[in-house]
Amino acid sequence: MSHDLFDSSAPATDSYNASQIEVLEGLEPVRRRPGMYIGGTDERALHHLAAEVIDNSMDEAVAGHANRIEVTLDVGNRLTIVDNGRGMPVDPHPKFPGKSALEVILTMLHSGGKFEGKAYATSGGLHGVGVSVVNALSVDTEIEVARGKQLYRQRFSRGTPLAPLEELGPTPNRRGTSVSFVPDPEIFGEHGRFKPQRLYRMARSKAYLFAGVEIRWKCAPELIGDDTPAEAVFQFPGGLADHLKEQIGTRECATAEPFVGRQDFPGDQGRAEWAIAWPLWSDGSYSWYCNTIPTPAGGTHEAGLRAALTKGLRAFGELIGQKKAAQITAEDVFNGGEMMLSVFIRDPQFQSQTKDRLSSPEAARFTENAVRDHFDHFLSDNMDRGRALLGLILERMDERLKRKAEREVKRKTATSARKLRLPGKLTDCANDGPEGTELFIVEGDSAGGSAKQARDRKTQAILPIRGKILNVASASADKIRANQEIADLALALGCGMRKDCDADRLRYEKIVIMTDADVDGAHIATLLMTFFFQEMPDIVRNGHVYLAQPPLYRLTAGSTSAYARDDEHRAELEATLFKGKKVEVGRFKGLGEMNPNQLKETTMDPATRSMLRVTLPQEYEERHLVKDLVDRLMGKHPEHRFQFIQANAASLDEAAIDA
Ligand SMILES: Nc1ncnc2c1ncn2[C@@H]1O[C@H](COP(=O)(O)OP(=O)(O)OP(=O)(O)O)[C@@H](O)[C@H]1O
Numbered sequence: 001m002s003h004d005l006f007d008s009s010a011p012a013t014d015s016y017n018a019s020q021i022e023v024l025e026g027l028e029p030v031r032r033r034p035g036m037y038i039g040g041t042d043e044r045a046l047h048h049l050a051a052e053v054i055d056n057s058m059d060e061a062v063a064g065h066a067n068r069i070e071v072t073l074d075v076g077n078r079l080t081i082v083d084n085g086r087g088m089p090v091d092p093h094p095k096f097p098g099k100s101a102l103e104v105i106l107t108m109l110h111s112g113g114k115f116e117g118k119a120y121a122t123s124g125g126l127h128g129v130g131v132s133v134v135n136a137l138s139v140d141t142e143i144e145v146a147r148g149k150q151l152y153r154q155r156f157s158r159g160t161p162l163a164p165l166e167e168l169g170p171t172p173n174r175r176g177t178s179v180s181f182v183p184d185p186e187i188f189g190e191h192g193r194f195k196p197q198r199l200y201r202m203a204r205s206k207a208y209l210f211a212g213v214e215i216r217w218k219c220a221p222e223l224i225g226d227d228t229p230a231e232a233v234f235q236f237p238g239g240l241a242d243h244l245k246e247q248i249g250t251r252e253c254a255t256a257e258p259f260v261g262r263q264d265f266p267g268d269q270g271r272a273e274w275a276i277a278w279p280l281w282s283d284g285s286y287s288w289y290c291n292t293i294p295t296p297a298g299g300t301h302e303a304g305l306r307a308a309l310t311k312g313l314r315a316f317g318e319l320i321g322q323k324k325a326a327q328i329t330a331e332d333v334f335n336g337g338e339m340m341l342s343v344f345i346r347d348p349q350f351q352s353q354t355k356d357r358l359s360s361p362e363a364a365r366f367t368e369n370a371v372r373d374h375f376d377h378f379l380s381d382n383m384d385r386g387r388a389l390l391g392l393i394l395e396r397m398d399e400r401l402k403r404k405a406e407r408e409v410k411r412k413t414a415t416s417a418r419k420l421r422l423p424g425k426l427t428d429c430a431n432d433g434p435e436g437t438e439l440f441i442v443e444g445d446s447a448g449g450s451a452k453q454a455r456d457r458k459t460q461a462i463l464p465i466r467g468k469i470l471n472v473a474s475a476s477a478d479k480i481r482a483n484q485e486i487a488d489l490a491l492a493l494g495c496g497m498r499k500d501c502d503a504d505r506l507r508y509e510k511i512v513i514m515t516d517a518d519v520d521g522a523h524i525a526t527l528l529m530t531f532f533f534q535e536m537p538d539i540v541r542n543g544h545v546y547l548a549q550p551p552l553y554r555l556t557a558g559s560t561s562a563y564a565r566d567d568e569h570r571a572e573l574e575a576t577l578f579k580g581k582k583v584e585v586g587r588f589k590g591l592g593e594m595n596p597n598q599l600k601e602t603t604m605d606p607a608t609r610s611m612l613r614v615t616l617p618q619e620y621e622e623r624h625l626v627k628d629l630v631d632r633l634m635g636k637h638p639e640h641r642f643q644f645i646q647a648n649a650a651s652l653d654e655a656a657i658d659a
Helices: 028-032 034-038 043-062 101-107 130-136 196-209 240-248 300-319 323-327 330-334 362-380 383-420 445-454 477-482 484-493 519-535 537-541 567-575 596-604 618-622 626-634 638-651 654-658
Strands: 068-074 078-083 138-147 150-157 166-170 176-183 214-219 231-234 259-264 270-277 285-290 338-345 438-443 460-465 510-514 545-548 553-557 560-564 584-587 611-613
Touching: 028 034, 028 130, 034 043, 034 130, 043 068, 043 078, 043 130, 043 176, 043 196, 068 196, 101 130, 101 138, 101 150, 130 138, 130 176, 196 214, 196 231, 196 240, 240 259, 240 270, 240 338, 259 362, 270 300, 270 362, 285 300, 300 323, 300 330, 300 338, 300 362, 300 383, 323 383, 330 383, 338 362, 362 383, 438 445, 438 484, 438 519, 445 460, 445 596, 460 484, 484 519, 510 519, 519 537, 519 545, 519 626, 553 567, 560 567, 626 638
Parallel strands: 068 214, 285 338, 438 460, 438 510, 510 545
Antiparallel strands: 068 078, 078 176, 138 150, 138 176, 150 166, 214 231, 259 270, 270 338, 545 611, 553 560, 553 584
16 A cells, blocks of 8 residues: 555655664774763773772672772873682683673673672672773773682783683682773873872772771882872771771861761661761861762762751750751751761662762661661760750851841842832833843833733833934934933943943843834834944844834734734735635734733744844944944934935835835
């Protein structure tokens, strides 16, 4: 059966067929779009490669299989991470004949041992993507595995194995994995080099997060430029508390001891550890982790901590009769605090492969419950300590409320002061600030009345002007200054005139000249444009001035009706929409004749109206001739006008002469 849609005479689509549908295999998608996997190709992304490999060794440690990790940066931008864990599996993979598990891990996305929670309980790895991405984006990767007293090795370049897995012979005293790689300059550029200081900090913070691991840092001396040591050993039996102590140094805090704790979640679901202090002077510092992965953007574990601390302080306030404490917000508790929170949970969910933010919903409840109990004890076991902390937080709360009240007063006085200076006949819009607001300059009071009803009160202001305003091109400066209409206009716009004109101070985003669609209306619009050009040229140049396009006719036939801007538009509508129909034509004598709904629909509502933006003719503007043109057309000497009309008459079409 034939159908128009399948018509063979349709334009050829031969080139769009199965051959156009690509499936990126293996690690190709990673090289094509590295950003999807590591968040870009900048310095941060480069260091993300290091984090992926270190995280794998940390997962081995947290699972109880490793207690030592070495991080070594060598010349040639080579980074090597060695652990003494179980070693990546090397046996042939049952699903991929001829390939070892190691090769599968390194060359296939979504291969890993952390999906099921059998080999690891609370791991940072979960997507099975990390080390294969590192491999794809490295020009030289070398993996060594010591397992079952045997040593194995395989090398790769840009994700492709250079040879099959080699068995190198016995290694009786060694076990674990070594991953050594050089990031690909094709991806990260020639300048994409590891920064010793960044790696050093990364290695150190990992050690704080898990007391059961020792991390050794080594860096080729020629790479060390700053005060980063070339060698260091990190082990922190006190975990986060050690880290916090170092960070606080000798600063005085609200409580002599920090709030430090650790709590398992019920049902073997993981645990939370935290270390928090409130120095008297601090800008605040926050470190959140999940399964040793830093989550700088926070997430659900952080939300749980917020809730626990805020509710805990409010409850303590109630306990000691401090009613004010009910108004404490998380902002009061967090601002100026130095906080570290590390949770370990099963099967965590992050917002992306770069794991910046934890999104597992259960982490909020687990963390809140775990912390809350300890915090209640921290406050009430030693009442002086509780009072001291509550005192500091209440001070911060008072400051916040004071700032808020001041802002409120400032805002109010600013608005009322401004309102005082505004002309009486201006009907202003409710929104403060120019964004999205419009001033309609309307001809005559009756049109002003309709416009007031038709406007959007929030964003549209109305300024009615009476009849023809002064022609500024032929008036003296004194006369202009003395003119009330112009003074009102200038006040409403707020941007100053002549030398003082500053388009940035304009009180509205758009100024819309809305006059009747007749000769008088055109004359008034011309006078206004002359005014803007001469007195406030920048607001024209910056495109703030518009001409409304009210219709001249309303055409009706039965239940169909439409508006026509001018005679030409009317003829067009009669020949199309109303073709063959008996049309009733109504002519609007002025804007004031339209009812507010019609005015809104045709001329004022941004969704349905059309407007013209007033611009300066480019070729005149470039030659600084606009002023000259305006003077000739609008200035004191009628003979110049006459000459202009004679010279240009041929180009004026009949319709214009008609008008
Ligand atoms: N140092 C290591 N020791 C033991 N096994 C490892 C080591 N590094 C990686 N593996 C194994 O390789 C698998 C794949 O690692 P990969 O880094 O690709 O992903 P992942 O850690 O599972 O998840 P993610 O993509 O979230 O990092 C791991 O799940 C683990 O089974």
